[in-house]
Amino acid sequence: MALDSDGRMFSHPSADGQLEAHTPKKVSDEWRQHYHVQPPLGSLDGLAGLVADAEGYQLFYEWTPVYGQRTKCLYHLTSKDMVAFDDQGVIKMLSDGDSPGSALVTDNQDGLHLFYTGLKSRRCIQYHSILDAQKEFKTTEAIIKGTPQGYLPVMNAPYVFHEDKYRMMLGTGTEDEFGRILVFSGDSPSSFQYDGPLATELDQFGFMWTHPEYFKLDGKDVLLFNVKGLDKYQNSYWNIYQSGYLVGDIDFNELHMTHGAFHELDHGFDFYAPKTVMSEGKRLIVGWMGTEETDYPTNGEWDHCLTIPREVSVRGSHLIQKPFDGLCNYRTNELTAEGYFDHYPRKIKDFYGHSYELVLDILENNANRIHIDLRVSRREHTSLIYDSESQVLTLDRTFSGKLPGNVDGTTRKVQLEAPLSQLDIFMDISSIEVFANHGEAVMSARIFPSNESTGVEFSTEIGGCHVRMARYDIKPTNDN
Secondary structure (H helix, E strand, O other), rough: OOOOOOOEEOOOOOOOOOOOOOOOOOOOOOOOOOOOOOOEEEEEEEEEEEEEEEEEEEEEEEEOOOOOOOOOOEEEEEEOOOOOOOEEEEEEEEEOOOOOEEEEEEEOOOOEEEEEEEEEEEEEEEEEEEEOOOOEEEEEEEEOOOOOOOOOOOOOOEEEEEOOOOOEEEEEEOOOOOEEEEEEEEOOOOOOEEEOOOOOOOOOOOOEEEEEEEEOOEEEEEEEEEEOOOEEOOEEOOOEEEEEEEEEEOOOOOOOEOOOEEEEEOOOOOOOEEEEEEEEEEOOOOOOOOOOOOOOOOOOOOEEOOOOOOOEEOOEEEEEEOOOOHHHHHEEEEEEEEEEEEOEEEEOOOOOOOOEEEEEEEEEEEOOEEEEEEEOOOEEEEEEEEEOOOOEEEEEOOOOOOOOOOOOEEEEEOOOOOOEEEEEEEEEEEEEEEEOOOEEEEEEEEOOOOOOOOOEEEEEEOOOOOEEEEEEEHHHOOOO
16 A cells, blocks of 8 residues: 555555555644654554665555554555655555564565564464565565474564574463564575574563564674563563563574663653664664553554664664664754753743754753753643652653553652763654663653643752753654
């Protein structure tokens, strides 16, 4: 399915099957984003692949055109810079029970390889498809049928990569319900044999692991995966499911990883099942800005979006995530300011708005607590609160506007390793992404304030704070 010049939807000629038009135009409401990837309507239900090639970037996501219905599709976007994306529409119809996997470009230049999970007779089947230059599927075949003995029947989201051979990672759980990643290998992307589980130091860590991904970065092996079934611990694991990583060394011959602690990728409310891509020496990561089972105020019209791209690097056993510098090319209308604020709330009127980037450098901090209130109106505000003694940064959306349902609490916290010195905040119509201390910690959330909520206010609790600020509008990257 694609969109014609008038915004009407029509069946894509290369789609497997036909999908009736469900609406005469793209959805338009007060919470449509300006510079985030979002569906034209319906629900963006997870990333299905992200690759870089000679043409640029290709991104795939699972799309449900009508909320609550079972019709699902594979949606295709392309980009020259990983910021602005061109809509290529639907390239494949998906069956009920299919779930996203990954994409791979091989050296054979035989097309783009897509991997995904299907469900037949309650068995998980791993499928391999090849998309040719004409955006037609040359072949689709089942390459792994069912799960190995001793594991739960659920095994999805295949991730395929190539080093000395092709390898596939699949997340699952043991029959006694402990999460695992299983490894398969082969000489081609269409033929795999089961090698075994990847041994880690996390023998009893959640009941299910999903959406694994592996890459080398800065001399280390990085393993991303999502975990179901973790109990809350202090400021960690407050969302329904967790998306995180291990940094260490993997021996694929012995199927063993030595590693540091498991860390969450994002300490906010809405981040799940990310994909990464390597391009021009940079590892970029994009996450699904949503969580399974959360009910968002846009339900019935459209749901979910993706995060901005982030550049990833390794520091010790941690990943540092900075906003992708390609976003700087979309900055406009720069405003700067410098000054002190204290316990009297200071309105920064020149910085008001709905969609922008706000960079703060904290030059001096004598306050015991700093409050930064964004999207402020008489009844609404989204708050960032920093406690100087504990070095804890809090994202509070208690009064952000309409709240998502089935979410535990309205605040999220992260313990910083160093005193807060810098914030880079990306505000869009219905989201906020906060990068603290040049990417040491990230906090993402969907927010749904009213249109009149545009204010920016700073204050402290006891003491003062000296800051330098820069604000930028971000050029819209879509017409939604």
